[in-house]
Amino acid sequence: MYSWGNWELCGKLGQGGFGEVIQWRHRTTGREIATKHVNKLNLNSLSADQQIKLSERWNKEFNWARQFQHFPHIVAGVILDKEDPAFLDYLNARHTAKLPVIVLEYCNGGDVRQQLQRPENANGLVEFEVREILCALRQALHFLHSKCEVCHRDLKPDNIVIQRRADGKKVYKLTDFGLARGTPEKTILQSVVGTRHYFAPEVVETGYYNSSVDYWSMGIIAYELATGELPFIPHQTPKNILINLIRKPANCIAITEDPEDSSRFENQFELPNEHHLSQPWAKEFTKWLCRPLDTDHKRRGQLASDEVQSVPVVFAELDKIHQLKVLTIFAVNCCKRLEYAVSADMTMADLIGLIVRDTEMKVEEVYCVLPTFHPQKKITLQTKPLNLYVEEWNDTSQDWCDLGKETRKAAKRKNPPVMLYVFQGKEECEYSVPEPSLSVLARKFMSNKLKSEAKWMLKRVALDMLYVLNKEQTIYKMFVSGVNEHALSLEDEMVANPFIDNINEQLLTTTYAYEQLKNLRTAAQGEIPTTQFNDGAEWENLTHNYEAIIKHAKAIKSHFESGLRSAQDMVKTTNQLLKDLGDKDIFDAIRFHQLYLCNGRSISPVELKNAANQFVTTRFQLHNKGEVKELSKAIDQLHFYFFKSKVPVPVLLKKFDEVKSEIFKMHLDMMKPISAAPPPMLQLSDAMDRLTMNYDAPISDAFDSLGTNSVIDEAERINNMLIREMEIDHC
Template sequence: MNNSLGYFGPWQLKRQLGVGGFGEVHLWQNVKTGQEIATKSLKENPNLSKDEVAKLHQRWEQECQWMMQCDTPYIVRGLNDRVDQEFIAYLTERHPWRPLQPVVMEYCNGGDLRTQLQLVHNVNGLVEFEVREVLHALRHAIEYLHIKCHIEHRDLKPDNVVIHQEAGRRIYKLTDFGFARTITENTMLKSIVGTRNYVAPEVLDTAEYKNTVDYWSLGIIAYEVICGNLPFIPHQTLYDIVTSIRKKPAKCIAITENFGGEKGAKYEFHERIPVENHMSPVFLNKIENWLTTALDQNYHTRGTRLAPSSKERTLTFYTELDAILAQKVLTVFFLPTLKFYSWEITADMTLLDFRKLVQGETGVADIYCIFPTGHPRPVLSQTYKPIDFFVEEWEHNRNGNNPPVMLYIAGMKCEYNAAPPEIPTHFKKYLHSKEEIPNWLLSSIEQSTHFLLSNEQFHLEAFVGGLKEYALTMEHEIFQYDTDQNGNKLQQYFNELIEMHGRVEQFGVNIEAAKQASAAQIENCDGFFGEWCARALKFKEDFATLEGLKNKVNRYYKSGLRRAKEMAINPFFDQLKNKDAYKLLEFRRHLENVQKVRLNGKERLELCRTAVYDCLGQREKIIMNEHLKYAYSAITSVQMEFGMLKRIVHHSLEELVEMRNALAQNTINFHTKILNIYKSGKVQRTTLAQDGSSPIIVNGNSEMANSINEIFQYPLTSLIEEVTGRIIQMDIDEDMNRNSDLPATIDE
């Protein structure tokens, strides 16, 4: 097929998508409906024998049939049975291998996984979100082929994983069934097919294997998408690769050449994935364990584990991977030390469990949670669980539209203390090597350099972004403290002060008025009223102490709100976040030009050395910058002052409640004593208002009754009911506080 075809009916040939040793792929579009399809056709090859031609015919027809048979979102579907047959006939007529039909299939618009891995920013592997997406798709594709179709693919590799981008998300699909074969019961296949570095060792070693070859290939792909490298010395000869794999221990998941090492230790066997990757430790630890069964050199036991109870081998290849991919990993950035953390969050985990996790890894118990802008849970509630912090849409934390983490944490009493950078092992061993370094090792050193630069840039962006979110959160909390209609503590505090001021003043005035009105009629007047005037004075003094805190509360509130606003709009944060501080983009351009410019080993090594030293020097200037340290300390001090403000208000409100109850009780006591004095007959005939509105004639003195009626504003019965109600409410509040969950700061 050639590009001169142009049109057939509504179908227009758009362009060639790819070409290989045997065939080529083209993109077609229906100009009426907009539908896009891909067509795969064979190229002419006069050098093939009759047997080879016959075998190719058979494989091609089988591939076309299998692709139409597969009906799953994880495998590219063949459309030969769904497209206008006249169009199929048109394509077949122009196919160099007619009467074989070209394979018509759904078009995936994002290229293939190999192309993604070759992008310079993916030199250290994909981000965790994309790794999970790739493994999820391929895991289901393999199981579908093995269980539903009884097919083994035998050529799993990034080149055969295509991508369809839809609604901003990549959908990965398996394609190319050129080497696929039907799984036959109790029969070991003996043909040698596959692609170097992805094919299972038994295929090359004995040519006897079964469908577990696909498990091995997926393990290789998993390792590669995680760190950007193939696991088993890909630069070595096929003989050395297979021989080394046969020697690897059961827990070994990678083999590297020990350049410059001691004699007899040419290769190193590794149980861990290189640290230069973008995975969370939670994911990495479990995927490394899964890789031990996926990369089991024994194809009979590959993908299985010994069951603890029966001691028999059971297939765990899918269930283990499913459990890993189902993890909900909460990503957190701890501002004081500029460190990322990640924890697996479960539905039954409590805030107390979460605090223990944080304390266990950071050593800090008194923490403050900061939610990035746009978080569905913008304010920490005592009813939340850690699972509420998890935001599925933000798992792709390297997407510029998403925050780098789901939660920032500040240490309430934790000093700014940036953790030292992690220097990759390759730098320590080879950066000053005087030996001529081979290309494969130079590539590894360049990968390590890129990781250092990109990792430091990511930490810097997370830190300045976190500082801005910290300031925004403090501004919002302080502002809400004075405007929240559901619980306006500040206004309640001010109102309670005003009301209590009136109550205290009234209490003293009432006593003084009673003293003046009764001076001529009550025996030992001075002694009796002296005690009560002292009580009134004590109430005034206690209230004056509480009222004196009002100025401090006002000062903290206005100062905190002003400073938080200033920090939230400080352009310094955005400038620093968007700055290529460590010349990462410059180094990426170098990586893109390595092959074009053909730099020698010394030049490449010198570029890495310069990039590393520049990065470390610049990091010291930026991270320890006085402006940045001041920004952190300023926001922290605002948060601490606001915490003090809330404690003052909370304590004052409690004191005001106690004072109000005490005033009410003292009013009742004073009222009662006055009544007892009058009832005892130690005064002249007097009328006393007992309910505050209906005078009761005690001894017929109505003038005295009116005077005392004015003194007591609160009827005796009403006062007793009010005090009783407040005591009950205090008991309820005490129980609620005792049984409530952790407060917003998750204090001890």
């Protein structure tokens, strides 16, 4: 088959047992479609009865595909009958079987199986993607079962395809209805169909089943999405699998083989630790898994009694956990990712209490920083934790690099890894990193305590190590992102700080008032040389106070400006560090995956130990010898001194007002003895009219010499404190 007319053949998308899927692109419009064809060689290998059954299923899939035109989570058929009948005739004329070619919308993001095979997803997908896929699958199945009365019967990650939108968002769609058939209510099906590991126990055990087999397959897919592995000893024989499934308790969600005794199997009631789900959601997700993975198909297919419509319990419970809102936080000083379920009645005090519990910081030390572009601009005690939750930031997947150039350009910026950063707010902050946790199985294997060389166990050990590598890389990237956000937050806080502007204003107005008074005194003596002022001591005192406050104000201003320059330099440095980090594979996780999890390779105890040692060395260098930690400490110190330096500024501004009050008082005193000399008085009056001073009300009290000394003492104290504690230019 070749390109035809305006349609360009792009290549084969995939191949199944009896068919293959081909991609086409329209040269003029750019539209892409997928066509499904029967494979002639495989068709000829079937008996006459089998060919008839295949034809029946093919025609059903053809008709169903043409019906699914507007449902977002099922791949829609493309009807070319009127749009391009000549091309459709070309396809059908060259079809090896006397069956119609099935034309479908093209989904450009591959399928979920391919997504699971990426190195970073070897231990399961991130929570956002697990939620999105299960939500789409739930919608698709409910539509098939209730509206179309169709049971899919072949659910698996390969049959969930991905449509990439122009903004980069993924839409998951169910496809491949080759094994689907109508399931009117209470109809029992009798045929063993589906893909091994995904079909329900009753399919093999009795051959009698209904649409609840799709719920079982959904549960298997859900477990695989969350952990990267199938739940029920997939390496074992079908007989052993079935025997253990029949015996398992209702709340068992996985079965594993004892690595020290291959004849012993253990029921698991919790998810393995190696997953990427948040703790609150994983807890509820584990409870839900018991429902679809119940071997009793009657309980599995039970309808929810409190629903207006007939909604299966498995869907109703999934809808509830899908509504769970998990606030993600990274505590920078202890390198911990924190996750809390938030609700409308939760207070900020409640959230701080949880943070204190999990970080061992004091309440007064907890300092929160919002990521850039967070819709919540400021945090106060009245802020609701629910308002810190950002729905669209749940997507922390790392596959944006797979987008095409144009799609990347149109896509939104990459989401931050968490919704809130927490720091320790004190002068000398403490930093720590939790010890990485390698599974018990991997530790036993590394110490040669396990003699088995079963492939499943070697793969499990390699997966456990890979999980540690990927998790620690994620944590380090969060650490660098948090330090960067701290620097950005500090810079913003300094820029928004009004004190520099206030000091500048006071310097201008006070200097102007003092110089005007000085000029007026000089002018008055110039007009009447015999003029004598009886305020020599006061003038000398005022001059001393004025010079002292100007000197100290300039020093404080200089320190503020120096701090701002340091903060801006820190922002540039952390921006560059974050940029350099990019998608860098810090711990060689991709290489580890290629060496020990691809092409049938396996790992030995020596290789695992070497990989662990290399990881520990790299991790130590990053967290203890790297520049990020020292830079974070410098930002902490600068932030502390900036906060501390703001404390005396209101006192300084008050002293400015007192000096200006002294200037004003001397103006009033000058007016009294000069009544017999109109010309200088008129000049003084005119000059007074031009004075601009910033004070709330005239101070008519007698000059308080003790107050003046306090001004000088306070200014000197402020200056000494700043010189001693705020030498920050070197930062």
